Amino acid sequence: MRGNAGCYDELREYMEAIPIIDCHDHTDYCKPRYIDPVQVIVNGYFVSDIQSASSDRDIQIINDYNLSLEQRWPVLKKAWERTCYTGYAKVTKLVLKKFYNEDNISLDALKRMKDKLLDLENEDTFKKILDEARIVARIENILEIDYRQIADGSYKLSPYGRLTIPLPAYHAVSTYEDVERIASPLNRRITSLDEYIDLCFDIFKAYKNYGAVAFKDQSAYQRSLAYGNPVKAEAEKVFNWFMEDPRRKASYPDGIKPLDDFLFHEFMRMARDLALPVQIHTGHMAGIRNDIVKTNAANLRGIIELHRDVQFDLFHANWPYSGELLFMCKNYPNVSIDFCWANIIDPIYCQNMIKQAISSVPHGKIHGYGSDFVGMADRAWAHAVIARDNIAIALSDLVDIEYITLSEAKKIAYNLLFKNANDFFNLGIKP
């Protein structure tokens, strides 16, 4: 992408040298080692666009690596032609050009790629790609993690990783088994809600000792962000009910809600006491066929009003509800906007929203980039290109209408890509 403004090129070039904090990612270890050219194209979030443009049946054919390229190509071609202009498709195009020197997707291109597939299990290769994007730190939300390795400090993060405390499983407990799963690595037997709350706090403290820089919660995939504020007795009633009979399960959504909501508030108090910010998934969800209404950041206003000593980093620019998030960031001192993932969900949305954000909310509360992949340094690199483009287009347009000067635009870009997140997450990285 390229902006129209006169200063675009100078600003974009300047931004190339700015180090980036990757505000959100899921890389547990360096991967993948690509085994099929189609895997390079239909991967990451782009799978969802391809699925949305084709059918559940077609996506199975496309991803069946046992079929020949010749068999899969007509199905992929048809879907690609229907979705080749989205932000996700742009990631694929950038990856193809940079790592395989291919301008277009074709059967011949796929055949040429076969012998050059990247091995991202090689840590040096993985790290080199991150270095090219000038990514200097990554806030990692590891989806499967063994608590014991956190407690004894042996857990190995992927390159430039900084850990977050994964929150959803701790407040979505609905069975005896859920509680036991959480308690067993600590060899503890839980018999009451108070004991469970103590257990969770001990776990979170161990994460902080390990070096965790934030809490992370993506419960919006499963439940509404509209947390109530129930009294403890309501939560205890649910907890005691399923604990005294391990065959019981609190029902979704109403049965579990008093406990889930109560625990979430308890954990916000812990975040306050541990002085750690809380990252929350809002807006668009990965995959297809989910309920967007429940994920609107506006649902969080009760949480944010009450927990004023907790800093909230609200994700994905709340796509597609930009207005609500701008209001919340302007209105609440403890809300920041995080553009992680959003830069590729919808580049134009981000360009417009960044412009609007500069003119409406404190620019020190905006986090400009988060790759949000599991592995895939190649796609994180492409994502960083798009994020830089989006920010450069937005800021250079503001220079063009004389809203800000070019030197101010450079400072803002530095803040959005590096300084704001470095300060917010207390990373202590020297610029």
Ligand SMILES: [Zn+2]
């Ligand atoms: Zn994520």
